Amino acid sequence: MKFDIDGILNGKRLAISRALSLVERNDADLIELTDALHGHLGNAYRIGVTGPPGAGKSSLVDRLIEVWRAAGKTVGVISVDPTSPFTGGAILGDRVRMTRHYKDTGVFIRSMATRGSLGGLSGKAQDAADVYDAAGVDIIVFETVGVGQVELDVAQAADTTLVVIVPESGDEIQAMKAGLMEIADIFAVNKADHAGAEKAFRELRGIVELRMRAADWKPPVIKTSVVKEEGIAELEATIQKHYTYLKESGTLKQNFRHRLRLKVRDLILERLQSQFWTPQRREIMEAAMQKPVDEIPSPVQLVALLFKDY
Amino acid sequence: MKFDIDGILNGKRLAISRALSLVERNDADLIELTDALHGHLGNAYRIGVTGPPGAGKSSLVDRLIEVWRAAGKTVGVISVDPTSPFTGGAILGDRVRMTRHYKDTGVFIRSMATRGSLGGLSGKAQDAADVYDAAGVDIIVFETVGVGQVELDVAQAADTTLVVIVPESGDEIQAMKAGLMEIADIFAVNKADHAGAEKAFRELRGIVELRMRAADWKPPVIKTSVVKEEGIAELEATIQKHYTYLKESGTLKQNFRHRLRLKVRDLILERLQSQFWTPQRREIMEAAMQKPVDEIPSPVQLVALLFKDY
Numbered sequence: 001m002k003f004d005i006d007g008i009l010n011g012k013r014l015a016i017s018r019a020l021s022l023v024e025r026n027d028a029d030l031i032e033l034t035d036a037l038h039g040h041l042g043n044a045y046r047i048g049v050t051g052p053p054g055a056g057k058s059s060l061v062d063r064l065i066e067v068w069r070a071a072g073k074t075v076g077v078i079s080v081d082p083t084s085p086f087t088g089g090a091i092l093g094d095r096v097r098m099t100r101h102y103k104d105t106g107v108f109i110r111s112m113a114t115r116g117s118l119g120g121l122s123g124k125a126q127d128a129a130d131v132y133d134a135a136g137v138d139i140i141v142f143e144t145v146g147v148g149q150v151e152l153d154v155a156q157a158a159d160t161t162l163v164v165i166v167p168e169s170g171d172e173i174q175a176m177k178a179g180l181m182e183i184a185d186i187f188a189v190n191k192a193d194h195a196g197a198e199k200a201f202r203e204l205r206g207i208v209e210l211r212m213r214a215a216d217w218k219p220p221v222i223k224t225s226v227v228k229e230e231g232i233a234e235l236e237a238t239i240q241k242h243y244t245y246l247k248e249s250g251t252l253k254q255n256f257r258h259r260l261r262l263k264v265r266d267l268i269l270e271r272l273q274s275q276f277w278t279p280q281r282r283e284i285m286e287a288a289m290q291k292p293v294d295e296i297p298s299p300v301q302l303v304a305l306l307f308k309d310y
Numbered sequence: 311m312k313f314d315i316d317g318i319l320n321g322k323r324l325a326i327s328r329a330l331s332l333v334e335r336n337d338a339d340l341i342e343l344t345d346a347l348h349g350h351l352g353n354a355y356r357i358g359v360t361g362p363p364g365a366g367k368s369s370l371v372d373r374l375i376e377v378w379r380a381a382g383k384t385v386g387v388i389s390v391d392p393t394s395p396f397t398g399g400a401i402l403g404d405r406v407r408m409t410r411h412y413k414d415t416g417v418f419i420r421s422m423a424t425r426g427s428l429g430g431l432s433g434k435a436q437d438a439a440d441v442y443d444a445a446g447v448d449i450i451v452f453e454t455v456g457v458g459q460v461e462l463d464v465a466q467a468a469d470t471t472l473v474v475i476v477p478e479s480g481d482e483i484q485a486m487k488a489g490l491m492e493i494a495d496i497f498a499v500n501k502a503d504h505a506g507a508e509k510a511f512r513e514l515r516g517i518v519e520l521r522m523r524a525a526d527w528k529p530p531v532i533k534t535s536v537v538k539e540e541g542i543a544e545l546e547a548t549i550q551k552h553y554t555y556l557k558e559s560g561t562l563k564q565n566f567r568h569r570l571r572l573k574v575r576d577l578i579l580e581r582l583q584s585q586f587w588t589p590q591r592r593e594i595m596e597a598a599m600q601k602p603v604d605e606i607p608s609p610v611q612l613v614a615l616l617f618k619d620y
Contacts (some may be wrong), residue, residue: 006438031610034608034609034610035608035609035610035611038608038609038610039604039608042603045478052362052363053362062400167408168364231451249586250401254601255601257599257603257606260599260606260609261595262597263609264595264612264613264616266611266612268581268586268613268616268617269583269610271617272582272583272586273579273582276578276582285571285574289567289570289571291350293563293566293567293620296567296570298345298349299344299345299348299573299574299577300341300344300577301345301571301580302574303574303577303578305576305579306574307578
């Protein structure tokens, strides 16, 4: 057994850290860990923080941690790095920014590279969050640079999705903001001290009003500035309000079920693939691919061939 | 048969357009289309264009199309929109920007929403590119906003990956640039008329020199400005140079094989999943998920149960 389940359940740092490493390695023991954690989950509140690069997500999370710690809550951060492990750049950046919380025994911070991994965030980072959850951590934060699929993954993994944007223009960025509408529970217009913040704030609130007319929860838009220490308390209060809304509407339990479902689907996919790719089938595939380009059978024919004795 | 293979092979606009719609719908006929296209592929040169939002990718592609058309080449563009079909924002933006080429019968432009689709770009957009390829289009451009997985998908789908960046600062953006190193074949520092362009250019060239010392192909860094009409010819010449390099080193044929392999894997995954999820197994899953949260079996147990008679 490569993990210490009692240590995890008792919130021991070393046990947690080792379990997270096991998640990152994604080896055979992970199945056992998953199984051992089950039954101890569903108590943590999971918050996703996403937005374009340079929006100041880490700094904002850093301040939120401060507020949560003052209220006696423990926090687990998972910085999801969608760039490659090869670079390490973003990872280092995040770590440096939150360094001051490293000495705090009530705060856990972990960076994970998810690039290229099957299931992306909904797989690896979800497993990591389960470790925090079982360890009794109160609030789990997924932090990532969000464009496209990554955003969707964050939204699926989290109970509350906070989208951080900055005052900026450009068609594509406008479109991105619109695209974020379907996943955002709360918007923070960060760097509110910068020029154009008021305009960005009003624009965004306009889009929300227009699109979310019929929604139960209309994503609030909060102006924040880490530099000027503005809006942090309001943001935290809004997050709490959303938590209450989720709890009362039964959404928290629904989310728990939804995440289990995703986990089951991931495990099934892995197992189906590993069962399918026997050495024999690999050989058939390789033999076909080694042929001269003109003689390679079509993918459809090749698939038919591979499924013949399945 | 919901497609006109002769029309496609003869480069008929209507036939191409209908086949692309079939790819987007992703229904049962797609398998037949895939099979019919095989044997007519491998002649087009596939270029991926990626970079952060607002970098000016569409405008740059627009100018490159101009150069290619002047040289008598036909061009097919696939604008991959990683945001949702719900918004349509980015799609409209791109379309508007390239409108002037719409009347040109040698240019094909198509936007595709890939968000949430299995396989993402490597699936859907690849199928779309195969339609262009079979139709005799000379140059295929995949254009997308790139962060994380999307970039990797572009790089896998394309022979040449052009990364467009703009003069900007910020830790995360620096990290992104570094993260792009592994996929970029050519860098364009666009909006070279903006402040900081020279600095961004030198920085990037420095990173390339450092990291790519041992590489056969060191990604050239080109300064471009659509507004000032600068660097476009140089960029086009560099793309040609890369094409020659790929051809002479045998990489083009390798890429063809690699894409076939991905296609086979996608088809297998789809088939495995659809075979597995019988109505009976769906029922087992649903029944488990409807239980009170405390009584839901662990994912591992549930997977074991689902695989019992498989």
